[in-house]
Amino acid sequence: xxxxxxxxxxxxxxxxxxxxxxxxxxxxxxxxxxxxxxxxxxxxxxxxxxxxxxxxxxxxxxxxxxxxxxxxxxxxxxxxxxxxxxxxxxxxxxxxxxxxxxxxxxxxxxxxxxxxxxxxxxxxxxxxxxxxxxxxxxxxxxxxxxxxxxxxxxxxxxxxxxxxxxxxxxxxxxxxxxxxxxxxxxxxxxxxxxxxxxxxxxxxxxxxxxxxxxxxxxxxxxxxxxxxxxxxxxxxxxxxxxxxxxxxxxxxx
Amino acid sequence: xxxxxxxxxxxxxxxxxxxxxxxxxxxxxxxxxxxxxxxxxxxxxxxxxxxxxxxxxxxxxxxxxxxxxxxxxxxxxxxxxxxxxxxxxxxxxxxxxxxxxxxxxxxxxxxxxxxxxxxxxxxxxxxxxxxxxxxxxxxxxxxxxxxxxxxxxxxxxxxxxxxxxxxxxxxxxxxxxxxxxxxxxxxxxxxxxxxxxxxxxxxxxxxxxxxxxxxxxxxxxxxxxxxxxxxxxxxxxxxxxxxxxxxxxxxxxxxxxxxxxxxxxxxxxxxxxxxxxxxxxxxxxxxxxxxxxxxxxxxxxxxxxxxxxxxx
Numbered sequence: 001x002x003x004x005x006x007x008x009x010x011x012x013x014x015x016x017x018x019x020x021x022x023x024x025x026x027x028x029x030x031x032x033x034x035x036x037x038x039x040x041x042x043x044x045x046x047x048x049x050x051x052x053x054x055x056x057x058x059x060x061x062x063x064x065x066x067x068x069x070x071x072x073x074x075x076x077x078x079x080x081x082x083x084x085x086x087x088x089x090x091x092x093x094x095x096x097x098x099x100x101x102x103x104x105x106x107x108x109x110x111x112x113x114x115x116x117x118x119x120x121x122x123x124x125x126x127x128x129x130x131x132x133x134x135x136x137x138x139x140x141x142x143x144x145x146x147x148x149x150x151x152x153x154x155x156x157x158x159x160x161x162x163x164x165x166x167x168x169x170x171x172x173x174x175x176x177x178x179x180x181x182x183x184x185x186x187x188x189x190x191x192x193x194x195x196x197x198x199x200x201x202x203x204x205x206x207x208x209x210x211x212x213x214x215x216x217x218x219x220x221x222x223x224x225x226x227x228x229x230x231x232x233x234x235x236x237x238x239x240x241x242x243x244x245x246x247x248x249x250x251x252x253x
Numbered sequence: 254x255x256x257x258x259x260x261x262x263x264x265x266x267x268x269x270x271x272x273x274x275x276x277x278x279x280x281x282x283x284x285x286x287x288x289x290x291x292x293x294x295x296x297x298x299x300x301x302x303x304x305x306x307x308x309x310x311x312x313x314x315x316x317x318x319x320x321x322x323x324x325x326x327x328x329x330x331x332x333x334x335x336x337x338x339x340x341x342x343x344x345x346x347x348x349x350x351x352x353x354x355x356x357x358x359x360x361x362x363x364x365x366x367x368x369x370x371x372x373x374x375x376x377x378x379x380x381x382x383x384x385x386x387x388x389x390x391x392x393x394x395x396x397x398x399x400x401x402x403x404x405x406x407x408x409x410x411x412x413x414x415x416x417x418x419x420x421x422x423x424x425x426x427x428x429x430x431x432x433x434x435x436x437x438x439x440x441x442x443x444x445x446x447x448x449x450x451x452x453x454x455x456x457x458x459x460x461x462x463x464x465x466x467x468x469x470x471x472x473x474x475x476x477x478x479x480x481x482x483x484x485x486x487x488x489x490x491x492x493x494x495x496x497x498x499x500x501x502x503x504x505x506x507x508x509x510x511x512x513x514x515x516x517x518x519x520x521x522x523x524x525x526x527x528x529x530x531x532x533x534x535x536x537x538x539x540x541x542x543x544x545x546x547x548x549x550x551x552x553x554x555x556x557x558x559x560x561x562x563x564x565x
Binding site: 003004005007008009011012015016019020083086087088090091092093094095096097098248252253 | 301304305306307308325326327329330332334336338340341342343344345349353354356357358359360361400401
């Protein structure tokens with residue numbers, strides 16, 4: 001039986017973003033569609049990525065993954081910072097919820113938000129462009145893992161940040177650049193050797209690349225390597241986040 | 254019988270500030286306990302440690318026998334805390350807030366009846382579906398109380414629950430809390446309104462500079478040396494420049510303050526007879542036009558104890 005305390009927190013975190021769906025679901029879908037519209041229109045005849053694949057089709061998995069990444073992060077981080085700044089986090093800290101339940105509820109709600117927005121983008125664009133699916137298993141695993149990693153990063157950032165601008169810094173100087181430069185708009189094989197090497201240091205690159213493999217069966221790096229790296233990153237970050245929650249770092253003084 | 258709250262040598266420092274310097278305190282089950290002290294005395298720090306919102310540097314705290322660190326789940330299940338700050342979640346309505354809080358404690362639909370009772374008792378029924386943002390300060394305060402009680406905790410801590418609250422709500426609140434106490438809930442109250450503590454609490458601890466400087470029943474505190482004093486304030490017809498020589502030395506010694514037409518005397522309520530004192534004053538040629546008496550109350554005990562400690 002699912003623990004009711006955990007389920008309530010998960011439900012509350014999901015309800016929280018659902019209540020402001022215009023901002024948390026619709027707005028990011030529109031933004032991503034605008035990227036899609038502009039980039040596919042401007043670059044479709046100029047950029048050659050994989051053989052037999054139009055740039056417009058190539059763009060879709062990357063944009064969907066970028067949306068998942070950004071929204072999963074936004075959900076857990078903004079919920080935590082808001083409760084901390086307004087002080088109502090006290091009502092969560094006073095409950096008998098365990099650290100693991102706390103962590104699981106936040107990350108699952110973040111995954112739901114990331115996936116809902118990602119699926120929303122995907123369903124709209126496939127009305128206009130045909131995209132093949134090579135492996136549903138890879139698609140699901142990469143979408144789930146990437147949203148879990150970002151949900152966890154959101155928890156860590158939300159715990160660490162004391163003010164909204166610190167969180168905005170985390171989002172704008174780390175999450176945004178790394179997701180933009182992860183090969184969403186290009187294949188890293190088109191980059192000079194040095195930048196290819198740098199791209200391999202970007203963890204988001206493996207999320208986009210593996211996800212793209214799920215669609216096309218083609219990728220810059222072996223999807224298995226990407227899978228292992230992301231799974232390891234997830235395990236490490238999850239352990240770290242649970243440790244912070246257990247210590248009460250910046251939550252219990 | 255297990256204590257409601259057992260605090261054992263709890264210490265806490267923030268940098269060079271020793272917020273709590275080794276607190277030992279036992280709060281019994283069913284008590285209405287007052288925790289008093291000036292600002293910065295360490296009351297909130299102590300409450301935060303009991304509630305698990307802060308970690309003690311040393312010592313231990315248990316709630317109904319459950320250590321607040323090791324058995325935190327059981328300890329928190331037994332405890333309800335009404336925080337001092339007016340905090341709220343702007344995303345939800347009053348009922349949603351209470352149902353969510355109830356769910357955190359593992360309670361589902363079976364708790365809906367109690368939620369309705371709480372709404373009723375705190376006069377919130379007609380606000381149940383209103384968003385928290387739209388409530389007045391007093392209403393938000395009531396929701397905080399309902400949130401703290403939603404899981405029917407045996408031990409309830411109220412941290413300054415009436416700060417900035419109007420008289421009507423204060424009456425409603427105390428009526429409700431007294432009822433809870435009568436039903437067997439242990440109540441721990443911190444307040445700045447000493448008359449509230451005097452009216453409600455069975456036992457009182459006074460905290461100052463991170464130490465317990467007094468711990469006794471309300472009756473004993475009020476029977477202390479400070480409370481054996483009675484103040485007699487006299488208004489005279491003419492301003493008094495100098496006390497007349499005819500005034501007996503035993504009366505002169507009792508005058509603690511003299512300012513124009515006003516004279517303040519400190520009497521021993523068990524030994525001095527007011528009529529005799531007044532007669533002695535009249536005999537010395539001072540014409541009294543008005544008088545009032547003031548009995549020492551908890552506030553005087555509080556001021557005496559906290560200022561004594563500060564000057565020592």
